[in-house]
Amino acid sequence: MHAGTAEMRYGEQTIVLGVGDCAYFDSALPRQFRRLGDGFCEVVVVTRMSYTRRQ
Numbered sequence: 459m460h461a462g463t464a465e466m467r468y469g470e471q472t473i474v475l476g477v478g479d480c481a482y483f484d485s486a487l488p489r490q491f492r493r494l495g496d497g498f499c500e501v502v503v504v505t506r507m508s509y510t511r512r513q
Contacts, residue, residue, distance in 0.1 A: 459475045459476055459477050459479045459480070459500070460477070460500040461498055462476075462494075463475065463477075463494040463495055463497075464491050464493055465491070465492050466481055466490070467491075467492075468483050468487065468489045468490075469488070469489075
């Protein structure tokens with residue numbers, strides 16, 4: 459979390475994230491983020507895609 463507060467739903471879990479928090483999860487599984495409160499919210503998401511290079 460870069461700014462604000464957000465709720466992350468991941469499977470059966472609901473996690474509240476604030477500034478400085480992070481979450482590590484399998485991005486192949488369903489998840490949902492939503493802003494909590496009236497203020498600005500900024501979530502930084504970093505992913506890595508695995509692939510096989512074609513020759």
